[in-house]
Amino acid sequence: MDFLRPTTLAEALRAKADNPDAVPIAGGTDVMVELNFDKRRPKALLDLNQVPELATWTEDDETLVLGASVPYATIIRRFADIAPGLAMASRTVGSPQIRNRGTVGGNLGSASPAGDAHPALLAVNATVDLASVRGSRSVGIHEFFTGPKRSVLEPDELIVAVRVPVATGPQQFAKVGTRNAMVIAVCSFGVALHPKTGSVGTGIGSAGPTPLRAEDAQLYLAAELEGRWNDPKPLPDNVLREFGQLVGAAASPIDDVRGTADYRRHALSVLARRTLAWAWQDYSSGRWAA
Template sequence: MIIPGVSVHIGRDVDDALENLSSVKDATLLAGGTDLLVEINFGRARPTHVIVIDRLDELKALDRNGHIRMGALVTYTRMLADDPGSAALREAARTVGSPQIRNAGTLGGNLGTASPAGDTLPVLAALDATVVLRSRAGERRVKFADYMTGPKKSVRRPDEIVVAAEWDDAGPAQTFMKVGTRNAMVIAVAGLALVVDRARRRVGVGLGSCGPTILRAPDAEKFAAGLFDEAGWDRRMRPTEVARTEFGRLAAAAARPIDDVRGTAAYRRHVLAVMASRALARVATIA
């Protein structure tokens, strides 16, 4: 069998990588390698031109000043070691893979792969984050809600690199939960992020592994916002059992899950309701 040759370009900086990207048809971007190398090792991907972007120092920046801008090359390990500007994102990073995977895998890789099981993605949805894409023509910003278009599909054009994600600091009332078969090296059967931005009076719910894209749960968000309207946004709250159950029901109702090797649609709906109820109880007490 003859395998067509591969050329590899190691990007020096973002401009250099973008120039190379625009000059080649069907280029594949390589950051931490934790997704692409699995595809290559199992013969599912045979990229003909790889652009290595793991040395683009500009994309390693992490700026926090009320507004967070996390460069695409921030690894999961750094999300754990440095304050990543979101408690839920930190919790999500903790559930990714193993130390080896967390040292290599990046936020931009999670966005580039755009898997419905990407653990940081429900958090970006709940934070109402913005994805920053750059090409030689300049930068554009896409709301995360508009970024994913299907499983492993996004609006990123072939000439663009994900350079960062941005969001407003939503305060400490947020959490991420995930169901899987082990505590390490697990792809989510279902994941859920809940953000209660008390200052902006906004609730965000992001659902992972429960549909073709990451989903929001607008009815659940409205319902929870009503609870905080009543109790006071700046106050700690203990939601009633009835309220928690209803919140869980509404979150699960927003899912569009399928049966697959990791779980059934019915199980996914069940665990989403349980996670949402627990997440609300946890977050409501943080003010």
């Protein structure tokens, strides 16, 4: 197995073009597990730890641009105020050691339906920046995933950054697992309220061949909230229940060792009700802005 170690983004892109089968590695929290269990034996590893362009970030009033190698721990520590949903999801990833090494770029690269960052990114309509020696392009997160552990990423491309819109309203994330930490999600859900546009974003994880949006639930809730943004009283139980049912209906789960399809739909309904109630409480109290 060859080990490639570029020190600039240009070198990394050239190495990927010359070795399209090379597997990128940064934190290694997924790749090393596959190697250790002999589930993957690539011809080459492309180490991105020495590429400084991938480990930086920028922010302005509208967008947080996270380099692909920025670890979860940094997101939790620095960006919980402007990307709260992603920070919440990051806190549920593995152990502190894994959060210090694992990255959103790696999460996207694996394209697992159970990736913890994916629901939060879907809920805010994030964008993924891709690059190769042929040029660069940006792909909406809702277009990025094409199947279980498959994405639009071409063999010669690398994930360079993720563009996360700065929060304009409260966001929440929750997941169900066989225990509270260091576990793959049985299912997960993220919700984002966007008061400025009167819209709602959702993201479903580990309940379909790809991470999903609950589009009918988004439209329903946006209509229900239309007259409530300026007078945010508690949401009626029937609104919370209907939102939860629509989220559960949007899923396409399967039975596997972690849970049945019916359980996943039920759990998603519960998560949707709870996260919406928390988010609306944050909005009505003004706590999210503080």
